[in-house]
Amino acid sequence: MQKNYIIAGVGGQGILSMAAIIDVTAMNSGLYVKQAEVHGMSQRGGSVEAHLRISDTEIFSDIIPLGEADCIIATEPMEALRYIPFLKEHGTIITASKSLINCANYPDKEVLDKELQSKIHCITIDADAIALSCGSIKTSNIVILGAASNYLGIDEAQYIQAIKTLFASKGTDIVNMNICAFSKGREYKN
């Protein structure tokens, strides 16, 4: 078994927390994990990506080879599209529907949606609305993660455990909000 995920978004959208939850979940399930992330310059509102690989055998490359990503998990639709050359032929995109426009020449929303839906199996989610219903828009990234978890294998309970561990220092309210976001994301049907 080997699974490759690209997690993509914009600096500040919580890409690294999403990756961390999958990492811990995979490690606790006894799997090999490699996760390459982008620090530095890109965090000030630039594109951010993480390459995440989990496997039951040794993983060599920290970067996912082209054409071998099972899923692109994105918090922003144009960022989802940025990495499609990495996607497997029958790979899946799970992305938040809301655009974050902080650069010149951002594509027209309709064109963007059409591009996403036309070629690829793509699930778009109004993650902000679901996150708000859990108490904070800041959990949008976890909603996306919940929806993506349907495609990643590994028990739901393991994810919940990882969320509890990673957010424990922030208090029970934050933990519960994130669990709510994860579960509602997981139940989401396109």
Next chain:
Amino acid sequence: MNKKLLLGAEAVAVAAIDAGISGVYAYPGTPSTEITTYIQNSAEAREKNIHSRWSANEKTAYEAALGMSYSGKRALICMKHVGLNVAADAFINSAITGCNGGMVLLVADDPSMHSSQNEQDTRMYGKFAYLPLLEPSNQQELYDAVKYAFDFSEKISLPIIVRVTTRLSHSRAVVVQSDKRPQNALNPSTQENSWILLPANARKNYANLLEKQTQLLEESEQSFLNKSIQGSGNIGVIAFGIAYNYAMEIKTTHALDCGVLKISHYPLPLKTIEAFVKNYKTIVIAEEGYPIYEELLPAYFPHTTFVGRLTGALPRMGELNPKLLGESLGITLPVHHASSDIVVPRPPQLCQGCGHRDLFEELNHILEKYEHKHVFSDIGCYTLGALPPFNTISTCVDMGASITMAKGAADAGLHPAICVIGDSTFTHSGMTGLLDAVNDESSITVIISDNSTTAMTGGQDSSGTGKLYDICKGIGVLPEHIHLVVPIKKNREHNIRILSQEIEYKGVSVIISQRECVQVAIRNQKKS
């Protein structure tokens, strides 16, 4: 068994603590920063009283570590690749003095220049100084290599370099910790002559260093970091450091019959290489960095064909990856979904509410009336003033160069000669340049954009916080030409007046434009 999910950078930190360091000395720089931050935040390190405060620059860091080593204790030094240019004098000479307590220099290179000015290859520095260099390929190896490096350093009485690249430093994997070792007791060196590099001593020490090369080579030949995987085909890959991962990825996924030799320990183990090379017709040289050994090896093995960055089998510059290694071995990775041409770049930006923004707006306003609109600048968040909507700055070369370049331009007759430098960059290497300008009474306007942090690399403490005014005054800038301004909308007219006036002053003036970094403010708020 203690298992942890660690970034490469964090694996270095954990290894150094486990190896019994008494101090880490560093100046921030992507992708090396997280090593020191990890140690600063580690309760264990605090309990053990391990020094971890940031140094003013890489040279002061290196020399402090050398002093700790002189005293018999172990020290780790961390920097990004260009930092070693700053520390180079201390570094090269420390190969001549040798060390007492174990000393490991961790340098993080940045092929593809993800966040750097160049992609210089630290392995060159290893050769240059005649020091051993380790280049592990994964996080576990990195942990093991750092611990080994401290022991080896003490055994051979030389500093050891460990080179990582962005990919390894910023990639996470599970690391298993091994035994912890206590710190060394205070045990100052008694070999006085070897530390006093008067020519007579230096010659003796240098001869000694050259003599040690045989021993260093033997160590490389037996290194646990090198690994040979024989293949049945005609092609062999010599993969250096992390390039091994890409070669193995392609070999295993596509069931190739090529051999792979991983080299992670220098000086180059030629016997190991010879034993490998003789089994193949063609050798692909995969180096994550300069084609240093691709230039060298063909002379040793005239009957073998070598391909790599110099022959076009791999690109001449930039980071390697599975796709590129695949192509060098005749495998094209499939692209099922072509890039979409509606996707546009999303460059990083100055945060909303950042004081650098207001400063650039003020400067742009002032410069409208000048023919020459050149602003010498430096490295930090404020370098983003090069991008729209500001387009304010004209230069960014190396840390501290803004002040000295403005001075040289003023000497050449350029007016105005304005420079913008961050507070951390100023204390890193701007102060000496300011002294030159003061001594020469150069007509320059120095703007220190002071956000009281090292923001670019994630908001580390800045050495000069609260001291900038006094430093400038002490260097000899006249107090009436040192101004403190706060770059907010409300003060815009006032700031423009002061800046305009000082730009016309025929001498050195310093404007400290002071406003807290919003990211640090948010972080501090969360903490309290």
